[in-house]
Amino acid sequence: MSMKNTIHFVVLFAVMQMALVWALYIAPPDALQGHVQRIFYFHLGSIWPGFLAFFYVLYGSIRYLISRDLIWDRKSLVSGEIGLVFCSIVLTTGPVWAKPTWGVYWAWDARLTSTLVLWLVFFAYVNLREYIDDDSKRPRISAVLGIVGALMVPFVYMSTRIFETQHPKPVVMGDAESGIRHPDMNIALYLSLFAFTLLYIYLWRQGVKQMLTEDRLKKLRAQLLRLEGH
Amino acid sequence: MSGQVLSVFSAVLRKDLRRELRSREIFISSFLFSVILLMVIFYASKTSGVQLEAMSSGALWLCILFSGTIGLNRTHQSEMVNGCYRALILAPVEGGWLYLAKVCSNALLLIVMELLLLPLLVLFYHTDIGKNSGALLAALVLGTLAFTAVGTLVVVITANTRMKDVLFPVVQLPLVVPTLIAGVNATEAALQGKTADNWLQFLVAVNVVFLAAGFLLYDFLLEE
Amino acid sequence: MSGQVLSVFSAVLRKDLRRELRSREIFISSFLFSVILLMVIFYASKTSGVQLEAMSSGALWLCILFSGTIGLNRTHQSEMVNGCYRALILAPVEGGWLYLAKVCSNALLLIVMELLLLPLLVLFYHTDIGKNSGALLAALVLGTLAFTAVGTLVVVITANTRMKDVLFPVVQLPLVVPTLIAGVNATEAALQGKTADNWLQFLVAVNVVFLAAGFLLYDFLLEE
Amino acid sequence: MTLSIRFHELSKQFGETIALWRVSEAIEPGDRISILGHNGAGKSTLLHMLATLSKPSSGELTFSLAGETCDDVKKLRDHLSFLSHEPMLYPDLTALENLRFINRLYQRNLSEDALRELLDKVGMSDFGDRLFRTCSRGMQQRLSLARALLPQPKLLFLDEPFSGLDRGGVERMKALFADDQMSWVLVTHHLRLGYELANRFWILHRGRLLHSLQKRDLTYEAYIKLCEGSSMEASA
Amino acid sequence: MTLSIRFHELSKQFGETIALWRVSEAIEPGDRISILGHNGAGKSTLLHMLATLSKPSSGELTFSLAGETCDDVKKLRDHLSFLSHEPMLYPDLTALENLRFINRLYQRNLSEDALRELLDKVGMSDFGDRLFRTCSRGMQQRLSLARALLPQPKLLFLDEPFSGLDRGGVERMKALFADDQMSWVLVTHHLRLGYELANRFWILHRGRLLHSLQKRDLTYEAYIKLCEGSSMEASA
Numbered sequence A: 001m002s003m004k005n006t007i008h009f010v011v012l013f014a015v016m017q018m019a020l021v022w023a024l025y026i027a028p029p030d031a032l033q034g035h036v037q038r039i040f041y042f043h044l045g046s047i048w049p050g051f052l053a054f055f056y057v058l059y060g061s062i063r064y065l066i067s068r069d070l071i072w073d074r075k076s077l078v079s080g081e082i083g084l085v086f087c088s089i090v091l092t093t094g095p096v097w098a099k100p101t102w103g104v105y106w107a108w109d110a111r112l113t114s115t116l117v118l119w120l121v122f123f124a125y126v127n128l129r130e131y132i133d134d135d136s137k138r139p140r141i142s143a144v145l146g147i148v149g150a151l152m153v154p155f156v157y158m159s160t161r162i163f164e165t166q167h168p169k170p171v172v173m174g175d176a177e178s179g180i181r182h183p184d185m186n187i188a189l190y191l192s193l194f195a196f197t198l199l200y201i202y203l204w205r206q207g208v209k210q211m212l213t214e215d216r217l218k219k220l221r222a223q224l225l226r227l228e229g230h
Numbered sequence B, C: 001m002s003g004q005v006l007s008v009f010s011a012v013l014r015k016d017l018r019r020e021l022r023s024r025e026i027f028i029s030s031f032l033f034s035v036i037l038l039m040v041i042f043y044a045s046k047t048s049g050v051q052l053e054a055m056s057s058g059a060l061w062l063c064i065l066f067s068g069t070i071g072l073n074r075t076h077q078s079e080m081v082n083g084c085y086r087a088l089i090l091a092p093v094e095g096g097w098l099y100l101a102k103v104c105s106n107a108l109l110l111i112v113m114e115l116l117l118l119p120l121l122v123l124f125y126h127t128d129i130g131k132n133s134g135a136l137l138a139a140l141v142l143g144t145l146a147f148t149a150v151g152t153l154v155v156v157i158t159a160n161t162r163m164k165d166v167l168f169p170v171v172q173l174p175l176v177v178p179t180l181i182a183g184v185n186a187t188e189a190a191l192q193g194k195t196a197d198n199w200l201q202f203l204v205a206v207n208v209v210f211l212a213a214g215f216l217l218y219d220f221l222l223e224e
Numbered sequence D, E: 001m002t003l004s005i006r007f008h009e010l011s012k013q014f015g016e017t018i019a020l021w022r023v024s025e026a027i028e029p030g031d032r033i034s035i036l037g038h039n040g041a042g043k044s045t046l047l048h049m050l051a052t053l054s055k056p057s058s059g060e061l062t063f064s065l066a067g068e069t070c071d072d073v074k075k076l077r078d079h080l081s082f083l084s085h086e087p088m089l090y091p092d093l094t095a096l097e098n099l100r101f102i103n104r105l106y107q108r109n110l111s112e113d114a115l116r117e118l119l120d121k122v123g124m125s126d127f128g129d130r131l132f133r134t135c136s137r138g139m140q141q142r143l144s145l146a147r148a149l150l151p152q153p154k155l156l157f158l159d160e161p162f163s164g165l166d167r168g169g170v171e172r173m174k175a176l177f178a179d180d181q182m183s184w185v186l187v188t189h190h191l192r193l194g195y196e197l198a199n200r201f202w203i204l205h206r207g208r209l210l211h212s213l214q215k216r217d218l219t220y221e222a223y224i225k226l227c228e229g230s231s232m233e234a235s236a
């Protein structure tokens, strides 16, 4: 581990601990929901870096198609993978939260559906390349899918904003007695957002490094095979 | 340039339509598939006690989605036989125009299919399709265009994979969900005599975004 | 004779399953596909104001129909590529056993898909699948078998005709309607805790008729 | 057990097109027949019917097994094999998996080693685990031959088996054809090989059987002359 | 306008398989090149890259149009044409409909008469209205050639164009190759034709370019010797 990485890791670790402490102990329980509401800090904390990751896929894929530089393919792939993980966290914390508050694990709320759609699209993005045999095709095809997938992000979210239909039990925000009122709640939220964002960056850098090392290994192995006469 | 574009456009359109008219393969299969779907949906909902009329917009869009997916798969398959898609790749034309031509021919077939489906809705579901036929047509055309805009792109994406038949619907359908929701709602409003401007605008936006994306990205898919 | 039968049976079964399971991700994709279908069906019927629970049997059978069609289509296509079906035709085996093996492999894949689907129904549609799980399983297995019995026969009928692409849906879909109606009703009853003996008997009858017909007729189809 | 085929006034029509018109001949054990003729002469059509893949529009086609007429197509197919224009192998299976499937389908119970040996015979021993669709054209053709040979047929039908093969491949194929246990019927446009390998020749022209000759009656020059005469194009 | 191609250290890998390894050469106007080599040598792979159908894994591939480097693939494709293993024609369209489609796609604006003339050149004038899929193998190969010639390319790539053709077909094809306006690169296993028609030879072996020779430096005997040396099988 380089110096930079070490520092990054230490900061990440510290912020994570602080976020945990604030979210689980210092922030007061919600007036209506009680302690269950604490899921919120992880729920929202993970989705924002998730969006960030998906937008990076868009950016990286465009860069790849223009430059045809494999590094951009690797960068966007890693970003997509992490985004998918974060999206999965939202999709598991959500139902866990939903059961005690709504009584069911799932309701066909526009927001839930759009999150699910996003997850499906990026699941396809991350996994599709497994099914493409030709190395030279793989980055190109998944870059196109990455762009199309990332275009969905604003769509799905706009659709829930513009057409506010019936949310079964709308998210409790800003209500008089519940919602983020207490300053400690705010601190917990920001800490957790910060922690997840740092985590994203850390994982992304490690992931890219790993992929590049793998690429080099492959190249060296091919050369070795060549030297040995097939 | 515009002469070139027209020539390519008409070449692809004519070829696809001629192939289709010769075999009527996609047409017949999507139409029959839709009839079956209408029946299944009817029987599925009979037990749930919904009113027939309330189901028509959803049933219509399920038919569009499902037979559209099958149709897109088939058209694309026909490009793969004998390596015909290579002829398209090797042609000295902008991929964007090829894409638009393909979207057009696919959408055209699907829209004709839908028009045939409407009388069936009247027959089977007692739907009154005349209340606001302008809005109905707008909803169908815009929705179908958005659907094929996504589908035509995705079918080529998944064609490069090993399990294309399985992966195509899996990749395509999530991308199509916003279109479906907007389409169902716009159609529902039209069937009730209203015009759902917001949903129609939404469909226009979806079309603009996906057609533009397809136009710009298709060339990148046309390599081997 | 029985050794021969077993050998052919296992050859076809293994080949088909290996092709499908080459990467066992086929289950993952059918799973995803089911998620998407349930989502799509929900949004298509949302405007009609049906109760979620009341929709499950219909939704389930729509999924079976659609995945089944994709699956049969895939089998069909994979036999056509490189003229592989000719290898089957030219093999010195009773067509009847080939037919049964194909039905088995097709039905097996579809049934596994359905089993994956049930938990999803619980999650997304709040369905209680435990009320009469025996009857539910019977309905699903019998219905799926009947569906593939017809589909497999028709796939090969059409594989040997010049108009294969047109004939496949034209012949298959109408033949499948009774199965679907019976399937939906039997499933609906099972979900309500009842056992729809008459529908199940009907399904058994359909199976007997189609499997026997397929077994006897298949040989005549194995010519060009 | 011997296998022979006789046909009398065999015709095949596709709609308006007459692909084959009143062809009569016989195939006896030990025959090695080359069928020659221009493009569209009806060679593949004839082969398809002899291989029990399609039925004649009119005419009689009689198979005899061990001297007795045999109507049971299944029994016949156990002794026939066909290498057609199409490889008849699954693109998504590897070479070996494809052979294993055929092995089971024909109930030949060959061991893994026997299958590998077969691959070796067609010069593909290094590529047993390669997916069929990633093989080059010539490699695919070799695998097709392996498929056709696997059931150890009494009678082998070959439709342009040399296309796409390199020299080495052709040599291997020639060696395999020399097997005395097997009769074969070969369609080819490679006149020299057609002469070298066969002991009988059928020359088709526009769906008719123009000549049916024994090699002993025919010098190479006379043969070439006949072939060139008939391989004038049908459309010319 | 002249078209030339140079490539330097061109390699292509499919997963672990190295199909082509560091091949460097150039194609100039007037070149008629035969590529020879065993099955799986990498001939088709090279042709695909030269025809802009696939990209190299590494190496440089430079196209020059009228002396200037040209990166616009679309412009290049206007002057290239490719006859591959696959016919690239729609089975459900007739021969003429297929040609009309290509005509439009390449914006060549040939008249109906010109299309019929083209059919005549490949000996298919009687079969213009026959569905492609009902044509015999050789007829399909002829139509593929017609498709490839239709755009009147500057440079034509041919991957085993003689397979399935009868004598008449081969003669016609040879005549069409004699066109002075057109350079071509031919992959074939037919050594004699490969020598007769070309003025340069590339000999590939296991993905490497073993020899690149001019015809004037090479007698037929020497050529055959070289080819046979390299057409030993890769797996042997």
Ligand code: HEM
Residues within 6 Å of the ligand: A040, A043, A044, A047, A090, A091, A093, A094, A095, A096, A097, A098, A099, A101, A102, A105, A106, A107, A111, A112, A115, A116, A157, A171, A172, A173
């Ligand atoms: C069941 C699955 C669930 C999923 C997939 C899900 C998904 C999401 C997503 C994607 C966001 C970010 C929205 C945005 O920034 O626009 C979000 C925010 C939020 N979610 Fe959930 N959620 C789920 C369940 C729940 C439940 C049960 C509750 C509480 C009862 C809840 C409360 C919240 C709150 C309070 C926010 C922040 C709202 C805002 O900033 O607008 N979620 N959820």
Ligand SMILES: Nc1ncnc2c1ncn2[C@@H]1O[C@H](COP(=O)(O)OP(=O)(O)OP(=O)(O)O)[C@@H](O)[C@H]1O
Residues within 6 Å of the ligand: D014, D015, D017, D018, D019, D037, D038, D039, D040, D041, D042, D043, D044, D045, D046, E133, E134, E135, E136, E137, E138, E139, E164, E166
């Ligand atoms: N399925 C079909 N439908 C209609 N016509 C057909 C069909 N199959 C073959 N034909 C026609 O029958 C004639 C004979 O075809 P066949 O394939 O037997 O020729 P061939 O001798 O094998 O030629 P080649 O050397 O080119 O392979 C041709 O005119 C062909 O167009």
Ligand SMILES: Nc1ncnc2c1ncn2[C@@H]1O[C@H](COP(=O)(O)OP(=O)(O)OP(=O)(O)O)[C@@H](O)[C@H]1O
Residues within 6 Å of the ligand: A133, A134, D133, D134, D135, D136, D137, D138, D139, D164, D166, E014, E015, E017, E018, E019, E037, E038, E039, E040, E041, E042, E043, E044, E045, E046
């Ligand atoms: N899509 C692919 N995936 C994996 N390997 C491939 C692919 N295409 C070709 N290969 C491999 O690359 C090598 C070269 O193949 P290529 O088709 O270029 O051979 P060729 O010289 O044309 O042979 P032939 O004379 O048999 O046509 C072969 O080993 C082949 O298996």
Ligand SMILES: [Mg+2]
Residues within 6 Å of the ligand: D043, D044, D045, D159, E136, E137, E138
């Ligand atoms: Mg033939």
Ligand SMILES: [Mg+2]
Residues within 6 Å of the ligand: D136, D137, D138, E043, E044, E045, E159
């Ligand atoms: Mg090749």
